[in-house]
Amino acid sequence: MSYEVIVVGAGPVGLVLAIELELAGIKPVVLERLAEPAPQRKSRGVGPLAFEALQRRGFGPALEACQPERQDEKKRDHGSAKNHFAWIHKIDPDLPEEPDRTGRLIWQPDLERILAERVVALGIDVRRESTVTGLVQTAGQVALTVSTPDGERQLEAAYVVGCDGGHSAVRRLAGFDFPGTDPIMTARQAQVQFEDPEKLPPSGRLEGGMLIHGPGVLGAFDFLEGPDVPRGPVTPEELQASVRRVAGVEVTITEVSDALRFTDNARQAGTYRIGRVLLAGDAAHVHSPNGGQGLNLGLTDAVNLDWKLAAEVRGDAPEGLLDSYSEERHPAGAAVLDNTRAQSALMRPGPHADALREIVSELMDIREVNQYFGRLLGGLATHYPFSYVKPDDHQLIGCYCPDLAFVTNGPSRLSNVTTTGRAVLVTSAVPEAANGWRDRLELVEVDSIGDDRLSAVLVRPDGVIAWACAPGESPDEAQLRTALTTWLGAQA
Ligand SMILES: Cc1cc2nc3c(=O)[nH]c(=O)nc-3n(C[C@H](O)[C@H](O)[C@H](O)COP(=O)(O)OP(=O)(O)OC[C@H]3O[C@@H](n4cnc5c(N)ncnc54)[C@H](O)[C@@H]3O)c2cc1C
Structure with missing residues (x-):
């Protein structure tokens, strides 16, 4: 049996893409490696473009419901209610000229649960414990090899979209290149139990990187580790060693849970489309989570792609519509990668970065500069140069529309x-x-x-x-x- 579209990955980007395809009249099948949704609290929220995209499909009230609690939590963990660039917490969350255009705070597992409920309500076919291990593309279709508890399966589809995260199998199997820059920082974030939390200095920038901690939570952004980063689950010993490098103190951590290890590896697929295979979300681009931009970028990819792909599948797409997905979203991804590289440069230990931080911090006190950073991190500066628009035409053509x-x-x-x-x-x-x-x-x-x-x-x-x-x-x-x-x- 051949399907119209197979979406690989039931993370937030895959779920949104599937919901949007269904809305556009296409029946997607979603393949997901995990038996259950991942519990890790990666993202703390969605940026303004992703929020507006979700709001346009009726998710606004569910996202609004948890704001007061999440705002208190963020203030506690970050020491500020303001947004940050390179952990300089000065960005006013509300742009004075467009105060409604802000992101919303929601932990990623909660967002995925809300999306999964809609997926169930729409009757979308999600197959868990289904890992894509092979992909062959021919002129008319894409054949996937899928490993399941009942053995290997072959599935065919007219189009396949890889929403399978930063280590995307679809990206590798379909032959996408993934150029970029290697990491200069490894970060670890976990729920922890300490014997001696009083030994920790206050959260902030220290001799080896950045340390963030609150009751039972610890994050260490480590610039001194070198390339031999351990693999596998984060252990108490690994976290202790990182705290030693970052903060120069010896603490005893007795328990670690919900731990994540991530870097500022910044890479992007050269194109988001090869024939009948497309990429969206982290499968198309990876970068450090600084500034909280991954979901804003990935969900905006999904909503840019779905209606174009649906038209292509239905056979009524205008010339070049599907190619406009990569043409529009690749520059948006490249801009995010660049600003995360700039943040890593500003977070690096040493007197040169100290001096640069001081200047950037002072500049952020200027209202227009503050707004610039807000627009940059929220993606609100995104503008698509449509071929039919002349310089004197309305300046908002090609921009994202606020919720009028x-x-x-x-x-x-x-x-x-x-x-x-x-x-x-x-x-x-x-x-x-x-x-x-x-x-x-x-x-x-x-x-x-x-x-x-x-x-x-x-x-x-x-x-x-x-x-x-x-x-x-x-x-x-x-x-x-x-x-x-x-x-x-x-x-x-
Ligand atoms: C510590 C941390 C903090 C972050 N904070 C923020 C934040 O505040 N704001 C923000 O916007 N972003 C943040 N991010 C980034 C955000 O979490 C990611 O951008 C987001 O998860 C990307 O979603 P995705 O659906 O593209 O990929 P993923 O969430 O990685 O989902 C991919 C899915 O594909 C599945 N899969 C993988 N391989 C296969 C396969 N071969 N076959 C089938 N299924 C497969 C996986 O199991 C997974 O379910 C943060 C990231 C980290 C690590």
Whole structure:
């Protein structure tokens, strides 16, 4: 039996991709190596673009529910409620000009549980204890070898998406290259029991790296370890040795649980597509978790890809649509890798980094610079240069649309009209040009759009502004027609 799309990996990116494909009318099969979801608390939250993507599909209330508790927890562990660049905690979480565009705090296992509940509700076929070990691509399909408790299976699909994390088997088996930079830091994070916690210096930057600790939690970002990093589970002895290098103190750790070891290895696949095999999330890019950007990047990959892949599978994709996934998302990934490299450079021990940190820290007190860092880490500076846009056209075309608060028979929001997963045209008067695409569009007629930069806006299924009109200007109908054709195909 051949499937339309096989998603490899039921981490957050694979789950979101599967949900979105289902919404777009495609029946995905998800293959996952683990018998149960991983319990490790990797990510502490999702950035603004990922939150907005989840909010557009109705996950907003579930994500909002845990905010007060998580905010207290973050303040306790980080010593600050502000966001950080290279652990310089100065970034105001709310951008003054767009205060609603912030991330949300949620531990990764909780996020995965919420996503898994939707996956079950939609009846998506998720096969656990199914590890992809082989992949052969031919002109018409991709054949996977899958190891299961009942033996080896062969599955075929028209397309395969590797959402199988940083050590992606799909990436390796399909022949993607993965260039980048080697780590200069190894970090360990765990729940711990100490005999002598009073010996630890306060959290912060120390002679060998960064130490973060709170009640029962320890994180050591170690720059002095060298290349011979132990493998396998993190032991109390390994963590003690790392604390010795980072903080210069000898502590006795009696118990370690939920431990993670990670580095600032920064690598990215050269392209996210080879024929019928695509990559998304950590499978496409790995970098240090500094700044909490991995999920923002990976979930934004998933929502950029799903509607394009669905159109390709259905056979109604306009020319070049699927290739635009890698063209758009590769530069976004490269930008994140670069800012995490910059953070590692600033976290390195020694007087040169000390001096540079001092300057960056002072610069962050300047309001515009502070906003720059907020936009950088949140991905809000992302802008796609569409070929049909000229320099004088609306500056928001190619940017992610905020959750507009408009008025249509009473107050409403963009996220209330995006749950179908279709593109949305919000306008006070439907332009003639839109009529040919009514079968593929949500048309929302509003009294007021709720953003003084806009009088009409076409939003792609992934939240990107495909076309816009400023107040007081007449709509450029030719450009609207081009935008609709580019993203949704020829008119009916
Ligand atoms: C300590 C730490 C803190 C972090 N903090 C943040 C943060 O605050 N904010 C943030 O945005 N990001 C953070 N991240 C990054 C974030 O956790 C990752 O970006 C995210 O997990 C990527 O999701 P994913 O679905 O792409 O991959 P994964 O979560 O790795 O999921 C991949 C899935 O594929 C499965 N799989 C692997 N190989 C196979 C195979 N051969 N066959 C079948 N299945 C397979 C795996 O079992 C796994 O379930 C952090 C990471 C770490 C390590």
